[in-house]
Structure formats: C-alpha cells, structure tokens
Amino acid sequence: MSLLQAAIEPLAFPVLIGDIGGTNVRFALLSDANAEPRSFPPVETRSYPDIETAIEENVLAHTSVMPRSAVIAVAGPVSGNEVDLTNADWIVRPHDIVERIGVADVILLNDFEALALALPELKDNDLHRIGGGAIETFCTKVVVGPGTGLGVGGLAHAARIWVPLPGEGGHVSFGPVEPDEFPVWRAIEPEHGRISAESLLAGRGIVRLYRAVATVEGSMPQLHSPAMITDAALSGTDPCAERTIELYARLLGRLAGDLALVLMARGGVYVGGGIAPRLIPFLERGEFRRAFEAKAPHDELMRGMSTVVITRESPALLGLAAFARTPNRFGVSLTGRRWKKAAVAAH
Ligand SMILES: Nc1ncnc2c1ncn2[C@@H]1O[C@H](COP(=O)(O)OP(=O)(O)OP(=O)(O)O)[C@@H](O)[C@H]1O
CATH class of the missing domain: 3.40.367.20 (Hexokinase; domain 1)
Known part of the structure; x- marks a missing residue:
C-alpha cells in the first residue's frame, strides 16, 4: 500500500465487473480474490433499456452467485450520481444499481481507465x-x-x-x-x-x-x-x-x-x-x-x-478484476466514484 494515498477499503466478494461500451456490454463475476473471473457472453448495449436489466438478464439469470459489490467501467467521464454514456442511450445511476441488483457497494471507473489497469497484466x-x-x-x-x-x-x-x-x-x-x-x-x-x-x-x-x-x-x-x-x-x-x-x-x-x-x-x-x-x-x-x-x-x-x-477479448475486464482483487496496487482515486448501500439509503 502506498503512503501517499489513503488505503482503499477492500471490496466484498463476489464482485460483479462490467465494461459498458457504446455498442457492447461485457460482464464477469469474480467469486473471490483468487478465482478466475467467470465471463458472460458480450451483448449489445442497445438491446436493453438500462444497465440493471442487462445485469439481470445476462448475469443474474445464469448464476446463483449473488454479487455483493460491483466495479463497472463506463464509456464517458464519471462525475455525479448519473453518468450519461457518451455514445449510447443509457444513463448509469449507481443508486439504481444498489437498489435493483442488491449490491452494497458500487464503483464506477472510466472504461479506458479500466483498460489502462489491465496493461501490466497482458x-x-x-x-x-x-x-x-x-x-x-x-x-x-x-x-x-x-x-x-x-x-x-x-x-x-x-x-x-x-x-x-x-x-x-x-x-x-x-x-x-x-x-x-x-x-x-x-x-x-x-x-x-x-x-x-x-x-x-x-x-x-x-x-x-x-x-x-x-x-x-x-x-x-x-x-x-x-x-x-x-x-x-x-x-x-x-x-x-x-x-x-x-x-x-x-x-x-x-x-x-x-x-x-x-x-x-x-x-x-x-x-x-x-x-x-x-x-x-x-x-x-x-x-x-x-x-x-x-x-x-x-x-x-x-x-x-x-x-x-x-488481441485479447474483453481486456478492460482484466483490469477491473485486478483492481477488485488488489485495489491498493493501483493509485485510483475513488472520490465521488464509490457508492455504499448505507449512504445510498440515507440519500
Ligand atoms: N468489421 C468491422 N470493421 C470496422 N469496424 C467495425 C467492424 N465491426 C464493427 N465495427 C464498429 O466497431 C464499433 C464497436 O466497437 P467496439 O466493439 O470496440 O465497441 P464498444 O466497446 O461498445 O465501443 P466503445 O467502448 O468505444 O464505446 C462500432 O462503431 C462498429 O460499427
């Protein structure tokens, strides 16, 4: 852990990871810190009205594992409680992910930040x-x-x-x-x-x-x-x-x-x-x-x-998995980009 930044509080497993592109959405589940991520087939962003429906139909419907946290990369700048995807119709609202998916902790990163996290792993x-x-x-x-x-x-x-x-x-x-x-x-x-x-x-x-x-x-x-x-x-x-x-x-x-x-x-x-x-x-x-x-x-x-x-498929998911496992290996600032269930309930 670095002395230069406050330690990032670890995520509770299982962790749902997702890469939301303008055309394609890719999800995977990380059951614990040592497991390989279980990837789900990519689907088209425009086929779903919102991210929660995409998670319900493409992840939750195919597993009995219930994620407790989520780390999601989105194609657009992350600020505030609503992230408007630059090249798609979705507005990603972490409060809605907490409420509908039942996770207690949501982190949103930029998609190319997630891809950057993957580079040393390639x-x-x-x-x-x-x-x-x-x-x-x-x-x-x-x-x-x-x-x-x-x-x-x-x-x-x-x-x-x-x-x-x-x-x-x-x-x-x-x-x-x-x-x-x-x-x-x-x-x-x-x-x-x-x-x-x-x-x-x-x-x-x-x-x-x-x-x-x-x-x-x-x-x-x-x-x-x-x-x-x-x-x-x-x-x-x-x-x-x-x-x-x-x-x-x-x-x-x-x-x-x-x-x-x-x-x-x-x-x-x-x-x-x-x-x-x-x-x-x-x-x-x-x-x-x-x-x-x-x-x-x-x-x-x-x-x-x-x-x-x-040439690797879904490389951003590799970066998100590395971050979810060992967040303090990276200097990622989560200020304004992490939403916890208690805080959401009080909102
Ligand atoms: N064979 C092809 N040659 C060139 N472009 C293609 C081809 N097939 C699809 N595309 C284009 O690639 C784009 C989709 O790229 P990509 O698979 O990286 O999607 P994405 O991850 O959703 O994108 P982003 O993260 O940039 O929002 C679309 O603009 C699509 O028209």
Whole structure:
C-alpha cells in the first residue's frame, strides 16, 4: 500500500465487473480474490433499456452467485450520481444499481481507465506487435482504442504503484499533415462543427473518411457501414475502401505517436478497442508505424517505443478484476466514484 494515498477499503466478494461500451456490454463475476473471473457472453448495449436489466438478464439469470459489490467501467467521464454514456442511450445511476441488483457497494471507473489497469497484466499472447521498439518495465504506458468512440488513457508507475490517467484524449482536434490529406480534409463532414480524432477514427469515422476519399477521387460511395468498408478493404474488392483503410492506419499511427510523445510512453503504446484487431493486416503494411515514428526531431526516440494491438477479448475486464482483487496496487482515486448501500439509503 502506498503512503501517499489513503488505503482503499477492500471490496466484498463476489464482485460483479462490467465494461459498458457504446455498442457492447461485457460482464464477469469474480467469486473471490483468487478465482478466475467467470465471463458472460458480450451483448449489445442497445438491446436493453438500462444497465440493471442487462445485469439481470445476462448475469443474474445464469448464476446463483449473488454479487455483493460491483466495479463497472463506463464509456464517458464519471462525475455525479448519473453518468450519461457518451455514445449510447443509457444513463448509469449507481443508486439504481444498489437498489435493483442488491449490491452494497458500487464503483464506477472510466472504461479506458479500466483498460489502462489491465496493461501490466497482458501477456505476449494477448498482444500483436507492430514494428520495433521495446516495452520498458515500469515506464509510462498509453492506450488508445477505436470502437464506438475513441478512448485514450495512460498508466504511470509512481511510488511503486500503477496510476491510471483517465482522459478524453479521443476528442483532440485532428488536422491534415501530409499533402494528400489536405483535399480529403476539405471533403470531410465535420462533427459538432469540428474534426476531432474520434470523428475520423471511431467506427463512424471510417464511414466519414471513406466518403471523403470517394469525393476526392470522384467516385460514388458504395458502402455505408464501418464493417462493410473494412471487409471490402481486407478482401481487396473496393479500391476506395482500401485507400481509406490505408489512410486510417496512417492517422491512427500518427495519433498513437502524438500520445506517446505527450506521456513519453517508454512502457509501450497499446491499441485497444474493437476495430484495430480486425485491421492488423493494414496496420502491418507500414503506414501506421511510419506515421507513428515521423515526429522529427524525435524520430529516433519514437523508433525505440513499442506499438502493440491488444488481441485479447474483453481486456478492460482484466483490469477491473485486478483492481477488485488488489485495489491498493493501483493509485485510483475513488472520490465521488464509490457508492455504499448505507449512504445510498440515507440519500
Ligand atoms: N468489421 C468491422 N470493421 C470496422 N469496424 C467495425 C467492424 N465491426 C464493427 N465495427 C464498429 O466497431 C464499433 C464497436 O466497437 P467496439 O466493439 O470496440 O465497441 P464498444 O466497446 O461498445 O465501443 P466503445 O467502448 O468505444 O464505446 C462500432 O462503431 C462498429 O460499427
């Protein structure tokens, strides 16, 4: 335990852990501190009116184990007693989880903070390395993950504990850099009046990028979903889709490099989320790593930093499980993010 922070009161087992994404929800149960989590199949967020119904139908209906605590990661900033998911219709209310699910203790974390907690747990066979560089033990790590949104998080090692650095880095402004990108940018439809990294690199961004590439090339966009575009690119059946995903890989590499520079990520840049594992053949073509390293005068520094794609299923649950088992191994502040039953009843 660190002397720098008050000890986190341990959670009572069984612990329900959950990763609530804009598209998918994943749950698991941790029966005690030494057990492997029991995972339940992922389900779609939009199929349920609220998180309590999703827990009842996908966890409680399939087990006699009654969770006593819950640690839930949500795609959005956690503040106050209501968390509005950035890319889904749910509003997560810890008071409702306590009342309907019957747990006495609820902790809410940001989803990329949970993913950051998982990074030291990931083994070689959970990762696919792109390019060279090294992962230095106990150095700062960065995670960036395109999915429904674009999550970003960091993990620093300080005072012998791992400290997650949550943020909303997916919303940074994103401009053209290389000559062929300027006409594409002029053809991109802005989102919320601007072009952010998320507006191009999240799932919906693939469609936005594809339309812009088609406009520049003077062709009619034929494909209308991220999966259609990546499938066509991977199978080589649509040249415009192929150029789009080639550009996508470059832009993702550039953002990953910028984030690595900001935090000096000698501990590695991890690419998570649902999209990157599908695009590994494109990430390996060279543009991803070239753009990652093109940070003159720091190209050499960049060549020394490692980029890896997380290929393990539901990695955020791994981070939540590690936190639930040994919360004091991590410097996670729970101020305003933990709800206890007694306090909820008095509310
Ligand atoms: N084959 C595919 N190629 C590219 N994108 C895809 C593919 N299949 C699904 N997607 C997109 O991936 C996104 C879902 O990503 P992910 O599985 O990481 O979901 P999530 O965890 O719910 O997202 P988040 O945590 O970002 O809210 C959606 O935008 C979807 O359109």
